[in-house]
Amino acid sequence: MDKKIPYKIYLKEDEIPTQWYNVRADMKNKPAPLLNPATLQPLKAEELEPIFCKELVRQELDNDTRFVDIPEEVLKFYKMYRPSPLVRAYFLEEALGTPAKIYYKFEGNNTSGSHKLNSAIAQAYYAKAQGLKGVTTETGAGQWGTALSMACSYFGLDCQVYMVKCSYEQKPFRREVMRTYGAKVTPSPSNTTEVGKKILAEFPDTTGSLGCAISEAVEAAVTQEGYRYELGSVLNQVLLHQTIIGLEAQAAMKKYDIKPDIVIGCAGGGSNLGGLASPFIGEMLRGEADYKVIAVEPASCPSFTRGKFAYDFCDTGMICPLAKMYTIGSQFIPSASHAGGLRFHGMSTILSQLYADGLFEARAVEQTSVFEAAQLFARVEGTLPAPESSHAIRAAIDEALKCKETGEEKTILFGLTGTGYFDLAAYASYNDGTMSDVIPTDEDIAASLAKLPKVE
């Protein structure tokens, strides 16, 4: 065991990065613009500003500024739960008997339980700075809703969360955390919006969907004076804010002269992978270094590995803008027995372009193998991981086991995005042996891709 490197590397508070990194500035092929679903023309700032805060629209469209100053108030809030530790997984290495050196950046040591807070506080800040009364959003599993509730509570903003009805009912504790932070949580679909009423009239027994919750949250934002809508993943602005993860990891590694060979992140909409990996990918784009970057997605929702790089709607309801991304189709619904999060049909446009350009590879993993990795990790590293994060754990273990075979002492870095305290129903199904793997057939995916909108 390398004695010089501690189990946990903490930056000092004055070493927390003071700027976010915008990988778009280093991309030769810029991510494709969002299109207006009505006109199929690139969306302009003035079209986005009724929905999103002004400064966030600016960040969304800014492909050029390499570093963006983190506002003082956001930096102050970051000190509540950052720097997050970079952990050397000595216990995991020992359990695997691998010569690989494994590190993970742990983003779960805050009450939202995930990295989502990094962008939530930034988005809440810009809403406050613009003089808004409040914001609206949707939440599925609840991590983003919790993070935004915490951030809004800090700035005294009203926070209205549309929570997918089945989650609202199955995860009452997530709901209570949000309420403790003062958020108004409404099960979606609801009677508080026109779109909700319409869906309820048509499907009175529906348990809701993320697409529907998005539609309600957007309607609530544009119909209330002084409100805007905020979103926790996929968008360029979110990836920008999340780069605090990768920048901190780089700074911590630099302190001990550590250079990763492999960087691994789970990928749903891309906020975690983009946040962790894009500072490393930036070095690759600038020709300064080379890394093997791996995106890990669920086999039940495989947008990178089995999807198509094409324009598609960001929501099931087909009212949101079109984005050019790896997608398995906005009408694709992952199996209900898929427990591990990362259910979005598409992917960040930035990551999609980088993937198309060969900057990283992607792999899909099955959920029983993900929970096997999660259980091992919990037992030896002591932290119960979120199912999402456990996709990255699975890949990190697989890479470390390859090193065991070859004898290579590779350095592996992965993102541990959060904790699994609110995902214990999924753990229960694994503990009970009732969890199964559901992989869409080629026909399923072809049928879904056949419904892609015709653009270009």
Added chain:
Amino acid sequence: MDKKIPYKIYLKEDEIPTQWYNVRADMKNKPAPLLNPATLQPLKAEELEPIFCKELVRQELDNDTRFVDIPEEVLKFYKMYRPSPLVRAYFLEEALGTPAKIYYKFEGNNTSGSHKLNSAIAQAYYAKAQGLKGVTTETGAGQWGTALSMACSYFGLDCQVYMVKCSYEQKPFRREVMRTYGAKVTPSPSNTTEVGKKILAEFPDTTGSLGCAISEAVEAAVTQEGYRYELGSVLNQVLLHQTIIGLEAQAAMKKYDIKPDIVIGCAGGGSNLGGLASPFIGEMLRGEADYKVIAVEPASCPSFTRGKFAYDFCDTGMICPLAKMYTIGSQFIPSASHAGGLRFHGMSTILSQLYADGLFEARAVEQTSVFEAAQLFARVEGTLPAPESSHAIRAAIDEALKCKETGEEKTILFGLTGTGYFDLAAYASYNDGTMSDVIPTDEDIAASLAKLPKVE
């Protein structure tokens, strides 16, 4: 704001204390010995060893050794989640507008969610070192059971947890965490023990009690070859292991020349208060310093503030040893509407003696005011506190508000023992406005105290 002191003070890993502190060595009046309930004579080591591990019995009875070496394997495990941060509550100070400087030692950044892991890993270690196959225990809210499950998983020990039936049913997620760590969780009363069968025959609809679960766990330990029983609070050995909290806090404060005026801990069985405060009380006993130490207990279960210092049974079933302690009577059952933990009728014998000798003061707080403090803390400091810990938060806020009145810049240290992720049913009742305060009448307590066993 004092710029020099960071939001979080972390010791380096090689600064983690390598010895526990045994306050009994500095006590002129030693804690009274445990008595055999049959003979009313002090329990000897050989009577305790069929129940507890040999080394733990030695620690239980050792009133003389001031410092006890922490075994190497335990120190290694501590590095999984320690050092725990000493947090400067700048956000709370700002919200209160107080000149007081508030610090808290946060023990919740581990999957068990509380300080209980500090003793669990030590107890599991000694069981392993003795060559045992496994251990048994009981759990109510589930923190101790989770901690012991994690510790046993690490050492490959079998862990059998008797979980109070109503908690087993109401807290399925706690149960799943334990199962994820490989523990066998049995709802108590059960048909797996004679005492369980007897209780079930008499009260088929009972939802269980901690006293009953203790009885089952002890029976399971003594009737299985290679098993012992382990307990998460009250005992001298547990207070010894928990001093890692106070010793780390002292070391962290020393780095920045901080000296607390007031030290505050919540008190149920005493493991947290004893662990945090006894290194400070030791300085008082040795005449080196003076602190105002405050024990905070629930008004619904007020052993220090309204109990009697007398010998009493440690369990409702009256089969466990008698301890001389502040007690409101082993037959006292806190109101079912008491949500905030700390339900034990008695108190650590060490703390009881120290309290009798005037080393600290105690106060009782009502649960609605506890949850009010918890909510404020969650919102401004970003961590959702355990209800138990929130008793200490309540007192810390009250002391800080006194400073606001007087203008005194006192330094306050309190113990934040854990997080509230598994206590959201209690938060829900606070959020819904259905929580009420239930304070036992003088008659209730007199009736309970009238049933104390006659000793001496």
